[in-house]
Amino acid sequence: MEGVKILKRPKLKNPYLIVAWPGMGEVAFKAASFLVDKLKAEEFAQIPPEEFFYLTGSVIQAGMLDVPQLPESKFYYWKNPATKRGGSAKDFGGKSEGHDLIIFISNAQPDLTKAEAYSQRIIALAKYFKVETIVGFASMPQPIDHTQDAGVWLVTTAQELKNELKKYNLRILSEGQISGMNGLFLGIAKREGLKGFCLLGEIPLYTIQIENPKASFAVLSALSKITEVKIDFSTLIEQAHVMEGEINKLLDYLKLGGQVQSGPIGEEEIERIKKTLSQLTKLPGSVKEKIEKLFEQSKADITKASSLKLELDKWNIYKEYEDRFLDLFRKPKEKGN
Numbered sequence: 001m002e003g004v005k006i007l008k009r010p011k012l013k014n015p016y017l018i019v020a021w022p023g024m025g026e027v028a029f030k031a032a033s034f035l036v037d038k039l040k041a042e043e044f045a046q047i048p049p050e051e052f053f054y055l056t057g058s059v060i061q062a063g064m065l066d067v068p069q070l071p072e073s074k075f076y077y078w079k080n081p082a083t084k085r086g087g088s089a090k091d092f093g094g095k096s097e098g099h100d101l102i103i104f105i106s107n108a109q110p111d112l113t114k115a116e117a118y119s120q121r122i123i124a125l126a127k128y129f130k131v132e133t134i135v136g137f138a139s140m141p142q143p144i145d146h147t148q149d150a151g152v153w154l155v156t157t158a159q160e161l162k163n164e165l166k167k168y169n170l171r172i173l174s175e176g177q178i179s180g181m182n183g184l185f186l187g188i189a190k191r192e193g194l195k196g197f198c199l200l201g202e203i204p205l206y207t208i209q210i211e212n213p214k215a216s217f218a219v220l221s222a223l224s225k226i227t228e229v230k231i232d233f234s235t236l237i238e239q240a241h242v243m244e245g246e247i248n249k250l251l252d253y254l255k256l257g258g259q260v261q262s263g264p265i266g267e268e269e270i271e272r273i274k275k276t277l278s279q280l281t282k283l284p285g286s287v288k289e290k291i292e293k294l295f296e297q298s299k300a301d302i303t304k305a306s307s308l309k310l311e312l313d314k315w316n317i318y319k320e321y322e323d324r325f326l327d328l329f330r331k332p333k334e335k336g337n
Contacts, residue, residue: 001128004045005047007046010042015077016100018134018135019105019122020105021106022109023138023139030216031219036103041077042076046072049070049071049072051114053070053110053111056289077103079100101227119184119188120188123188126194136198138178139215140203141205143205146214151201151202152171152200153200154170154171154197154198160195199222199223291311305329308325
């Protein structure tokens with residue numbers, strides 16, 4: 001396969017392809033990484049990064065600069081014990097003989113102007129291993145409290161697939177958009193004749209920049225039921241409890257007067273907390289890159305400024321970029337003045 005470095009060629013039976021990139025709440029990346037770890041999936045291929053990524057900074061550890069590394073895009077495989085029994089597999093429950101898994105994880109979003117070529121390399125590998133179904137994960141920001149269980153939403157590439165998955169009582173996402181590679185890839189795969197679905201885990205609006213293991217657990221729990229793959233979620237559930245406690249501490253600190261209220265947080269307080277959290281939490285590198293590209297595009301074409309403003313508002317960081325944004329609309333001073 002051109003553009004894919006193959007380390008070994010495992011023999012896989014009826015494999016599903018699971019794909020994940022970083023995004024809001026790190027729902028997809030966390031879920032796929034946990035799956036690789038718990039299933040002890042083995043790396044077998046990777047996409048060389050040079051064509052799709054570029055260095056954006058150096059990492060500091062213990063006061064020392066580390067040599068910067070390009071992001072990684074790796075394929076892992078897991079052989080399902082159920083496939084060893086032989087027989088033909090049936091999708092999504094019933095008398096299935098099981099499906100092996102291919103798990104693709106990238107620790108960064110690629111340059112989205114090259115998303116087409118990047119996606120084609122993943123699709124080429126999927127077709128080589130006769131993958132018929134692709135599974136993606138994503139986050140679903142909602143006006144919920146962080147102490148609530150995360151609901152799971154579903155979107156599919158075909159009506160037939162949606163009908164098959166109805167029995168799992170997932171909420172259907174009727175309209176909207178899944179941004180970044182976690183949404184874009186499934187659309188490109190559909191065009192290339194592959195079917196697939198995305199499981200979206202709910203996250204509170206005011207925690208979109210904080211890792212959300214509760215939402216990752218929710219999408220993996222749904223996946224486990226659909227694929228009949230048993231997974232030990234105990235460590236992920238513990239991580240969710242720890243994160244909930246940390247958010248509680250932060251909210252207690254942020255709330256006026258230190259008073260803790262019960263029930264969902266009101267809209268005004270959500271907005272205030274979102275703005276504060278945006279200053280205290282790390283903005284994903286892929287988002288920073290997107291914002292910088294939008295600034296460059298807006299300089300060349302001011303009509304792009306509306307997309308830039310939407311992106312800044314989505315992450316509650318307009319104030320940080322306000323001067324740069326307004327400069328786009330200011331006419332440069334004539335020379336000699």
